[in-house]
Structures are given as structure tokens and as C-alpha cells.
Amino acid sequence: MTTTTIGPDVTAGEAAGNHPRGEVRVCDTTGLAICTTAERFMKLHAVFAVVSLLIGGVAAILIGLTRWPAVHLLPADWYYRLVTLHGLDMLIVMILNFEIAILYFAGAVLLNSRLYSKSLSWATLGLMLVGAVMCNATVLMGKADVMVTSYVPLRADPQFYLGLILFSVGTLLGVINFFGTLYIAKRDHTYEGSVPLITFGATAAAIIAVVTLLHAATTMIPTYLWSINLLSSIDPEWYRVTWWGLGHMSQQVNVCAMVSVWYLLGHLTVGSKPLSEAVCRSAFLLYILFINLASAHHELVDPGVGATWKIWNTSYAMYLAVLASMIHGFTVPASIEVAMRAKGFQRGLFGWLANAPWSNPGFSGFFLSLVIFGFGGGITGVTLGTQQINIMAHNTLRIPGHFHVTVVGGTALAFMALTYYVVPLIFQREFYAKALCRLQPYLFAIGITTMSIGMSFAGSYGVPRRHWDVEFSGSPFAPAFDSGAHVMLGLLGVGAVIAFTAVLLFVLLVVAAVFFGRSNAGRPMEPWHVERGVTAAVRASHGAGEDEEHRTPGTLVLVLVFLASFAVYYFANWLWLSDVWHVR
Amino acid sequence: MSIRPPAAGWFKAPHGAERLWIGLALCWCLVMSIAMPYWHFYGKQNSTGEAYRVEPGAFAQRVQRFVATNQVGELNGIPIVQPAPGGDAYLQAQMWSWFPVLKLKKGQTYRVHISSIDLQHGFSLHPLNMNFQVLPGYDHVLTLTPTSSGEFTIICNEFCGIGHHMMAGRILVEE
Numbered sequence: 001m002t003t004t005t006i007g008p009d010v011t012a013g014e015a016a017g018n019h020p021r022g023e024v025r026v027c028d029t030t031g032l033a034i035c036t037t038a039e040r041f042m043k044l045h046a047v048f049a050v051v052s053l054l055i056g057g058v059a060a061i062l063i064g065l066t067r068w069p070a071v072h073l074l075p076a077d078w079y080y081r082l083v084t085l086h087g088l089d090m091l092i093v094m095i096l097n098f099e100i101a102i103l104y105f106a107g108a109v110l111l112n113s114r115l116y117s118k119s120l121s122w123a124t125l126g127l128m129l130v131g132a133v134m135c136n137a138t139v140l141m142g143k144a145d146v147m148v149t150s151y152v153p154l155r156a157d158p159q160f161y162l163g164l165i166l167f168s169v170g171t172l173l174g175v176i177n178f179f180g181t182l183y184i185a186k187r188d189h190t191y192e193g194s195v196p197l198i199t200f201g202a203t204a205a206a207i208i209a210v211v212t213l214l215h216a217a218t219t220m221i222p223t224y225l226w227s228i229n230l231l232s233s234i235d236p237e238w239y240r241v242t243w244w245g246l247g248h249m250s251q252q253v254n255v256c257a258m259v260s261v262w263y264l265l266g267h268l269t270v271g272s273k274p275l276s277e278a279v280c281r282s283a284f285l286l287y288i289l290f291i292n293l294a295s296a297h298h299e300l301v302d303p304g305v306g307a308t309w310k311i312w313n314t315s316y317a318m319y320l321a322v323l324a325s326m327i328h329g330f331t332v333p334a335s336i337e338v339a340m341r342a343k344g345f346q347r348g349l350f351g352w353l354a355n356a357p358w359s360n361p362g363f364s365g366f367f368l369s370l371v372i373f374g375f376g377g378g379i380t381g382v383t384l385g386t387q388q389i390n391i392m393a394h395n396t397l398r399i400p401g402h403f404h405v406t407v408v409g410g411t412a413l414a415f416m417a418l419t420y421y422v423v424p425l426i427f428q429r430e431f432y433a434k435a436l437c438r439l440q441p442y443l444f445a446i447g448i449t450t451m452s453i454g455m456s457f458a459g460s461y462g463v464p465r466r467h468w469d470v471e472f473s474g475s476p477f478a479p480a481f482d483s484g485a486h487v488m489l490g491l492l493g494v495g496a497v498i499a500f501t502a503v504l505l506f507v508l509l510v511v512a513a514v515f516f517g518r519s520n521a522g523r524p525m526e527p528w529h530v531e532r533g534v535t536a537a538v539r540a541s542h543g544a545g546e547d548e549e550h551r552t553p554g555t556l557v558l559v560l561v562f563l564a565s566f567a568v569y570y571f572a573n574w575l576w577l578s579d580v581w582h583v584r
Numbered sequence: 585m586s587i588r589p590p591a592a593g594w595f596k597a598p599h600g601a602e603r604l605w606i607g608l609a610l611c612w613c614l615v616m617s618i619a620m621p622y623w624h625f626y627g628k629q630n631s632t633g634e635a636y637r638v639e640p641g642a643f644a645q646r647v648q649r650f651v652a653t654n655q656v657g658e659l660n661g662i663p664i665v666q667p668a669p670g671g672d673a674y675l676q677a678q679m680w681s682w683f684p685v686l687k688l689k690k691g692q693t694y695r696v697h698i699s700s701i702d703l704q705h706g707f708s709l710h711p712l713n714m715n716f717q718v719l720p721g722y723d724h725v726l727t728l729t730p731t732s733s734g735e736f737t738i739i740c741n742e743f744c745g746i747g748h749h750m751m752a753g754r755i756l757v758e759e
């Protein structure tokens with residue numbers, strides 16, 4: 001029986017660093033040198049993220065209980081208002097705050113450097129805060145019931161667009177700060193050779209973020225001018241194309257950040273290392289080069305953009321970005337398998353998986369995020385993004401059914417899992433109620449998966465998204481939805497309740513730990529798990545030799561099951577499509 | 585380790601299971617890449633995005649003319665309009681109604697012109713679950729051949745203000 005220790009991979013003082021006096025501390029668990037300025041801003045952005053998670057979560061449960069036909073909680077205006085608020089606080093405010101914190105970590109901490117600029121960090125935080133408050137207030141006052149997409153000529157109060165612009169500028173400054181940190185770390189030789197994989201992944205995310213934010217400016221600045229009557233009109237198709245250059249690409253920033261977090265948590269929880277640095281890095285490069293084409297997903301049944309444009313953007317190079325995700329989908333679990341086998345868990349195909357530290361919320365959250373993202377999000381996303389299949393899916397509940405398993409079951413869950421290390425390592429506080437911490441990722445995973453299944457199947461019955469009343473009461477031509485659709489909307493509601501319970505639990509656990517937790521300053525964090533049944537003898541007889549390093553039969557079986565599920569779902573959708581009316 | 589700079593000489597080609605998987609994944613991506621152009625030429629369901637610029641007012645006039653010349657009845661106070669098989673049909677989206685009710689023949693092909701005279705709307709045909717985007721300023725032409733008969737409901741699936749959830753219309757298809 002041994003306790004898993006995380007480090008020390010980096011011995012303190014190994015590299016010189018460029019920290020000013022008194023602005024660095026050595027992590028007692030990992031041995032990493034931590035820039036205290038970066039640390040302070042990581043804390044502030046983490047708190048900002050958790051607060052917006054709570055606000056967005058409260059909106060989520062109210063929306064979920066409204067879509068559940070048996071409950072139908074909110075009146076129509078508040079339903080649409082909270083859908084807007086929910087999208088804003090979750091997709092934009094919460095996630096980008098987490099990502100800025102990750103950039104500061106991957107830049108300053110992992111490169112043993114100081115953060116590039118303290119004032120830039122304050123400007124980032126300030127603008128993001130002002131922008132978020134402006135948007136939230138405008139929406140809550142009922143002056144911006146425009147959904148997160150705010151498609152023109154639907155009009156919101158100018159303050160809404162201005163808030164978005166300020167928030168985007170703030171985020172851009174944060175990204176510039178990250179690039180500045182990369183520059184001074186290189187200049188001051190704070191590290192040797194190539195940057196670590198996680199910094200590489202974060203750099204990919206940052207590059208995509210810059211392109212995304214340029215799209216944000218291109219869309220939102222003219223729209224703001226239009227809202228204050230300085231421009232007479234905005235072309236709705238132009239708006240949709242440029243807006244999705246922002247809307248979809250921002251999700252690819254999340255994917256890059258999430259994959260980096262997967263590698264980080266694999267390392268922190270079982271000591272894994274990438275199977276092949278070259279493969280992992282090449283996959284990140286594919287994201288940078290090709291992922292922006294994916295934004296065409298949203299205009300597949302639009303007028304005014306032709307079939308050639310639609311097919312080109314959603315096939316060919318776009319699938320190289322899909323390839324990148326499929327590569328990470330193999331290397332992440334494979335690196336876990338190699339690490340676990342090296343520890344002596346050699347039995348059978350899946351002994352390594354069965355003995356994985358499932359009682360460590362950092363591990364369970366990360367691995368569930370991987371499975372949910374891959375099986376749920378990946379398969380549905382690529383299928384819905386197929387030009388013709390989109391005819392059956394556009395603007396139905398299948399769409400949020402898809403992105404709730406990618407962004408929420410994938411990215412948000414990975415960020416929650418990371419928090420179980422951020423609090424003890426960065427805030428230097430121990431969690432209370434460890435049993436509840438261990439339960440939380442499972443509860444959240446079950447809730448969000450149930451909800452997404454409900455959405456996806458309701459959507460396949462034709463139930464629209466962003467829609468208050470599936471009964472269409474008051475309409476002259478009410479459609480009669482299949483009773484199956486009502487069952488699925490009920491499942492959506494039940495899933496939402498479970499997921500919200502898990503979000504609330506998460507917020508309570510984090511707040512209790514951050515404000516009232518026992519300090520662990522001066523000693524390593526309390527480990528989340530104790531490894532089971534590995535004796536020194538077993539370990540010795542199964543040392544990870546060079547030839548052992550690539551033995552991953554279990555992962556190979558898992559990804560083959562994945563590929564088979566993918567093919568079945570994909571071709572089933574073509575079959576369903578061939579059943580509907582002919583259209584050109 | 586993923587949190588440390590890798591040892592020098594890290595750029596190595598993949599091998600073993602990893603290499604096999606990259607090959608398999610690439611093949612699958614190629615299959616999916618070919619599927620869309622294949623369906624474009626040989627499949628019956630495609631969104632070609634055919635559209636023409638039109639002023640909302642001008643489109644409303646075309647709809648009125650279409651209704652005046654082809655009306656065959658009335659349903660819930662809304663005209664039922666029967667276009668000639670093979671001809672043009674018009675459908676107008678407006679907060680929060682679809683106008684008029686279309687009466688089509690199964691197996692006949694129509695050029696259905698859809699546009700909005702105010703905000704963006706979504707054309708969603710129930711219970712078939714076929715969905716298209718409707719924009720003001722764009723005459724979106726769907727070359728449509730109903731392959732089943734009966735009563736079909738058009739739902740709006742793009743948020744268009746507070747009465748969005750009441751925006752439904754109808755297409756009747758006879759044998």
C-alpha cells in the first residue's frame with residue numbers, strides 16, 4: 001500500500017526562473033515554482049468562474065423545470081430571459097474565466113516564469129468583470145431577450161453589445177499577457193528545450209482564442225453601432241457567418257483547454273505521461289489549422305450560402321480537426337493505461353482501468369469527462385455537422401443535447417475535476433467532506449448525461465430548442481407531439497435536477513474549502529486516494545521497460561468500440577434522412 | 585511528463601497501437617468526407633441554399649399575389665392556397681404566424697419560396713422534422729417534393745420574440 005505522490009518532477013531551484021524577490025513560492029506538493037502574482041489572478045478568475053457557474057446554474061434549473069412539461073415553471077418572458085442569461089454566464093463568463101486561469105498557470109507556473117504584466121492582469125480582470133455585470137444587468141432588466149446568439153435584426157439594448165465587447169477586449173488582454181509570459185520565459189531561459197505539452201496545448205487554445213476574438217470584434221462592433229442607430233442595417237446572413245466564427249470557435253478554445261486539462265489531470269492523478277509527444281503536439285496543430293471551418297456547422301440549412309460552401313467547410317480539412325480529437329481520444333486513455341500497468345496493474349485487458357483511482361474526484365471527473373465528451377459529444381457533433389443530416393437537426397433540441405455533453409459533460413466537468421487540485425495546490429486549503437467531493441463528479445456526470453439524452457431524443461421527435469411551450473397553446477395549428485417526446489422532456493427535467501444538485505454541491509464544497517478550509521501551507525496536500533494492492537515485488541517484476549511503454553491493448557479495445565458506435569450512429573442518421581421528403 | 589519540457593529528441597513517429605489507431609481514424613474521416621458530396625449528387629435530401637435578395641415589402645406583395653390567384657379555401661381564418669404542380673409557392677414568416685396554408689399534391693415538385701418580413705425565423709416541418717433557416721431579405725427557395733400525404737404542421741424554431749411558441753402553420757398534402 002503506497003500513497004500516490006504527485007511530484008517531485010521539478011526540483012525547486014532547478015531552473016533559475018526570473019521571479020522578482022518575494023514573488024515566488026515553491027509548491028510543497030509538486031515542487032513547481034509558483035509566481036505569486038499569477039497565483040493571485042488565478043484565484044480571482046477561479047472565484048469569478050465559480051460565481052458565474054452558480055448564477056448560470058440557478059438559471060439552468062429554472063429553464064430545465066420549464067421545459068419539463070409536467071412542471072412548466074416559468075412564464076414565457078422569464079424563460080427566454082433566463083435562457084439568454086444561462087448561455088451568457090456559462091458559455092462565456094464561466095468558461096473564459098477558467099481558461100484565463102489555465103493560461104496563467106500554463107504560462108507562468110509551468111515555465112517557471114513570472115507573469116508578464118501585473119497591470120495587464122488587472123485590466124483583464126476589470127474589463128471582464130465590467131462586461132459581465134453589464135450584460136447580466138441588461139438581461140435581467142428585460143432589455144436583452146435575444147438569446148446568446150442575438151441574431152439581427154432582433155435588437156437588444158446597446159449596453160448588452162457594449163458589455164460583450166468589453167468582456168472580449170478583457171479576454172484578449174489576458175491572452176496577450178499569456179503570450180508576453182511565453183516571450184519573457186524564453187528570453188530569460190527559465191526552462192530548457194521545448195515547452196511542456198500542457199503549455200503547448202494552452203498556446204494552441206490561445207491562438208484560436210485570438211482568431212475567435214477578432215470575429216467577436218468584427219460582429220459585435222457593427223452590431224453595437226447599429227443598435228445606437230449609427231448603422232442603418234446589418235445583413236442577417238453576414239451576421240450569422242461572422243457570429244459563428246466567434247460562437248463555434250470559442251468552443252474549440254474550450255476543447256484545446258479541456259484536452260490540456262486531461263493531460264494535466266492524468267499526470268497529477270496517476271503520473272501518466274504522453275505516449276508520444278510528437279503525436280499529441282501534431283494533434284493540437286491540426287486544431288489550430290482546421291478547426292475554424294467547423295463554424296460552418298451552423299449555416300448548413302441557411303439561404304444564401306451555397307451547397308459547395310457548405311460541403312467544403314464541413315468535409316475535407318474539417319475532418320482533420322475531427323482526426324485530432326480522435327487522436328487525443330486514444331492517447332489520453334492510453335497514457336493512463338501505460339502508467340497504471342507500470343505501477344503493476346497488469347491483469348487482463350482492463351485491470352488497469354478497474355484499479356484506477358476512482359475515489360479521486362480529480363481522476364473520476366477527468367475520466368468521465370473524457371468518456372462523455374468522446375462517446376456523447378464527439379459522435380453526435382460530427383453527425384449533426386454533416387451537411388444533409390443537419391436538415392433533421394437544425395434548431396431542434398438535438399443541438400443543445402449535443403453541446404451539453406461536450407461543453408458541460410466534457411469541458412465543465414474537466415474544470416470541476418481540476419478544481420479538486422486547484423484548491424489544495426493554489427488556494428492551499430483542504431476540502432471538507434471528502435466523501436461528498438468523491439460523489440460530486442459522478443452525480444454531475446449522471447445528471448448531465450441524463451439531461452442530454454432527454455434533449456437529443458426529444459429533438460429527434462422534432463421538439464425545437466429555445467421554446468417555451470411544446471403544447472403550442474394559443475396557436476391556430478398546434479402540432480401533436482408524440483408521447484415519447486413528452487417522456488424525453490421529462491427525462492431532461494430529471495437530469496437537470498440531478499445536475500443542478502451536483503453544481504450546488506460543487507459550489508458549496510469549494511466555498512467551504514476556500515474560505516474555511518484547513519491550510520496546508522508548508523506541507524504536501526492530502527492525497528485523494530491510496531493505491532490498492534501494489535506490492536513492491538509486483539512493481540519490481542513489472543517495471544516499465546522501453547517495450548512496455550506502448551502496450552495498450554485495453555485502450556485499443558475501447559477505441560474500437562467507440563469507432564463502431566460512431567459508424568452505427570452516423571449511418572443510422574443517413575437512413576432516417578432518406579425517409580423524409582425530397583428537397584433541393 | 586506533460587508538465588515538464590520533454591527530453592531532447594522527443595519528435596518520434598508513432599508506432600504500435602497508436603499508429604494503427606491514427607490510420608483507422610484517418611480512414612473513417614475520409615469515409616465521412618466522401619459521404620457529403622456523394623449525397624449531394626445521388627441523395628434526394630439536400631440543402632442547396634438557393635436564395636435571392638428580396639425586400640421584405642416586395643416579398644409580401646408576391647405572397648399576396650400568389651394567394652389572390654390560387655386560393656381554394658380557408659382554415660382557421662387563414663387562406664388555403666394550391667399552387668400548380670411544378671410551379672412556385674410562397675410562404676411568409678412573420679411574428680408569429682406562417683402565411684398562407686399550402687395545399688400540395690404528393691409526388692409533385694414545387695419551388696417553395698420562404699422569407700420573413702421581420703426577424704429571423706425557423707421553418708420546421710412536423711412530424712417529419714425537416715428544418716430550414718428563414719431570413720428577412722432572403723428569398724429561400726426549397727425545391728420540395730412531398731413523398732407522404734396528410735396534415736403537416738410548420739413550427740418556428742428560431743426565437744423571434746415573446747409569442748415565438750405560438751408560431752405554427754400548416755401544409756396539407758393530398759394523394
Ligand SMILES: [Cu+2]
Pocket residue numbers: 678679680704705706740741742743744748751
Ligand atoms: Cu418565428
